Amino acid sequence: MKSPLPCVFDHPNHADITTRLPSEWAPWPRDDSSVNHHVLSTSKTPSRFKKNKLRWPKRPVVFISDPHADAEAFEASLIAAGVAERKKKAALGQLTLTKKGRRTDIIVGGDCLDKGPSNLTLLRSVKQLYKLKARVTLLAGNHDLRLLMGLLALARKKDIGNQHFFVRMGKKVVPLFREVFDEYLADTKWDKKIPDEDTCRTLLFPGDDWFKEFPFHAAGFLTVEGIDREVRKMASKNHSFEKHCLAAGLSLRQVYATSLKCQQLFLHKKGEFNWFFRKMALVAKRGSFLFLHAGLDDSMAQMLLKNGTQYANKAFHRNLKRRDLFSFYYSSIANTFRTKYRDADLPLTARGVDAIHKAGIHVVVQGHINRQQGQRVAIKKGLVHVEADITLDSHSRKVEGLDSYGIGATLIDKTTGIVGLSCDYPTAKVMSANELKGIYE
Template sequence: MRMGKKVIPLFKEVFDQYLADTQWDKGLPSEQACRQALFPGSDWFENFPFYAAGFLTDEGIAREISKMTTKAQNFEAHCAKNGLSLSQVYAAAMKCRSLFLKKSGEFSWFFRRMRLVKKRGSFLFLHAGLDDHMAELLANHGVKYANRAFKQNLMHQNLFSFYYGSLANTFRTKYRKADLPLTPRGAYTARQAGIQVLVHGHINQHFGQRVTLKNGLIHIEADITLDAHSRKNEGLDGCGVGVTLIDKKRGVIGLSCDYPQVKVFNPGLKGKRVGAH
């Protein structure tokens, strides 16, 4: 429910490919039981602020409750629009659990191989961004420790505290008020750890890659919208194609199907025009 309508195409694809021609409803709970399993109860809205107080800001708590309210109200209608009943959604969710989380699952490799961060030289590659605590963790313990902590928390720890903590903030943040903050102190700590540039996606762009500065820390926003469903929803034409090249001599080169020119960022080219070509 937290993912809302954006997860429905996945459930639709899984249902059509793995369940449609099977006795998928054999042994399945009733429609009402499926609804109760999928939707948050009224007590969730009452209890969430209490349990989230140690993890989220007041703005973050209010945002989560508002988003969950809207998603719960609209979820069933979005399912129906895509030809899915709640029972089918439940069955698809259980199939996803089998495909991704069981050791014998077809996509179990996905979480086994997943890494939170990767450092090459002074570049840190990650999904979304840093906060002060994560910058300190990297400075004190390094990338290997962060990746081990990520995998251990993902598989074995309380998912709520994990999802709203610093480890998961690296793939959730868009530097909103509700996100854990990156302050000048955190940016300084990252630089002390040898991190000068963050290379990430997640911040959705419709005009190719861009370079930004957040509290003195360089960010290369390299998001390219790839999947067909998202491109259709966002009014983007054709297939999503893009690549970000990073080279000592050539600098940073951004290629994107959503921007008509090649973008070049090379601070070493003094006195020469650097930009879109």
Template sequence: MTACNVIPKVSEQPYHHAILTRLPSEWVPWPDDASSVNHEDALGILLKRSQKKSFTWPKTPVVFISDPHADAEAFEASLLAAGIIERDGAHLCEYALTKFGQKADIVVGGDCLDKGPSNLTMLRSLAHLYRLKAKVTLLAGNHDLRLLMGLLSLERETDVGSQHLFVRMGKKVIPLFKEVFDQYLADTQWDKGVPSEEACRQALFPGSDWFDNFPFYAAGFLTHEGIERELAKMTTKAQSFEAHCAKNGLTLPQVYAAAMKCRSLFLKKSGEFSWFFRRMRLVKKRGSFLFLHAGLDDHMAELLAKHGVKYANRAFKQNLMNQNLFSFYYGSLANTFRTKYRKADLPLTPRGAYVARRAGIQVLVHGHINRHFGQRLSLKNGLIHIEADITLDAHSRKKEGLEGHGVGVTLIDKKRGVIGLSCDYPHAKVFKPSRKGNLSGAR
């Protein structure tokens, strides 16, 4: 079996060639992995539904890259693998758009932050993509929004529902604060105006009575499992947060100073990264495909069916900046970038899946859940999911026994179908419906 035109072209320049050698050169029909479909035939159902007149493909090719997690090298390698960019320099952030990159819809599926190796380089690489006037949609990821919630909680009058949101970011955000401190504050009088260590501790950590009061505050809003999960998470994070700061060479006053600098960088109009949350969207729909970070619940399915995607994105923005942080972060809008369909999450029932399909949403394309063998099809109460987080960042890959940074992308195109490329799977996975069924090995 040889490479065919379903696989994007990658140029033979040395850097590109190094990426090409890590990608599959052959394709296979999308595998029917029974372990991934909850004992239901996701592939067969996708094939059947995709042949109906009501099923529509995006008019423009969509390139979906999710969960780069502060790894600009993995992000840019994936753009190269998709045929979106070509190098015009030897370093990160030195690239230009290809002809395909100029016309394609590029959807970044969220979680640009945390883990590593560099949050700031990742943000600057994404900013360069915007400068090139690429058609980019940036979706909200739970790691991205956790930073925003933590930063906002330092400004607003805190209550039981939000006073824990800074520490709730956990150890994964500390490398960002370290980067910010080193690049912006280390050689300045950073401690001028910074409170004492104890005052910083009181500002950053939830009050001593938070663990007693939170279950009552959240009752009727979160499930019992959700409340127990939050208490368990916060017990661990509150006990270890300061130790993780020290391990990264930061005192609490330095963390406080870095957080204030992050507020300036991300939340002020003049900040270097002010575009990041401003450009962020909750969902994007193209044809019968809904792109988002994690998944749906019944309430969001109803909202999308009644009001549409534009309304959902407006509601996301207004709730993000103007409403109670607790009701936003633990509500249905945020469940869209948080859910893993656990008991603690707001549920997607067969009724919600039916409502989504009636609204023209046949397939969810999302990240959020690490996969080691490329993209995966699954079926949740009759709603098809393409799980496209193929573990890009070097930090996660090392932790999970994978080598180097990841390379991978999911392409959706009415001519080529759905293509899953990953350096961790030996073949390109291709789904292209036809009257005779999914693609066979014939050329």
């Protein structure tokens, strides 16, 4: 039954945002006609759930994932969640924290980059939260790390394990390159020390022997399905990457020059966005809730059980510094921001789920899998997942037939429970603390 929604966004300057949001809440849908028809049910709940006490985060949590370079959607979602506000006519990047925002954990679930329309503005919006001393946790997303792998691979000696990482970024990184070129290089003598087009192609693309040698190089690291998927994906991207660059008005010389500029911006100590990868975490645990971008596998489950989230985050950063990019990107650590529990991904079995429960983790909150009708709660691999990627960026929304930019956030608090707020669903979905607690008793 619908009820009035307690106002979490009471800002008169933001009628354009509030009018697009639901004004009522209803229990999280479970009927067969809803998009959540196979979600949480006691009959599906693993027995261990009922033996362990569910612990809620000490502070309220706002989880916003997959903004994909849409600063307007990201900031609107912060405002909708009640943690930020913006003075009338203020530009993007000029948010201030509300009273609620100062006492709330804001977790950005990864995939800040790619697709567009505003990669650089989105990064500056996230940085603004740090400047405001908000309680921000920035998680690693697969799109974010793909950029890092591409930039690092270009800076290192080519080998079979790393020479495909630049082109592997694919067409979705092209808007970022376009933005960087226009802002930093267009009015400079960018081409002064840049080699010719053919040399740039050789520097950026994998060699002719890659497709023959990679399956042997990856044997033992990836599943058979994973190797086949990687080779097929690269065949497509190798064929189309240059075409996508040219369609955006970028020659390979310009792409190469832009990549060097991105190395300076993201990797050098004085680079404007040096903070981005440095502040990034792999996982965050609040009470019995684990926040990450994608999912888990058995090895990561064991790591979290034996060593905890702090160790996992340190391992993530130490592995990023290794020279062998291949062993990092196809490891259990990287699987955490890439998996969709496909045959090609590292497996999560009953053994891993048991370890996760023993580690005191009962709910995984993730991005990565975009939903068109708001958040979804589901049992996957015997583990409760809150799928919180609600298609925020205007690029994806246009492709999927959705209007404008997206607005929404997942709110987690022991007083109200789990709230799924989205402009694409008629009510706010609420799973009360008592309702979720009842599963464990």
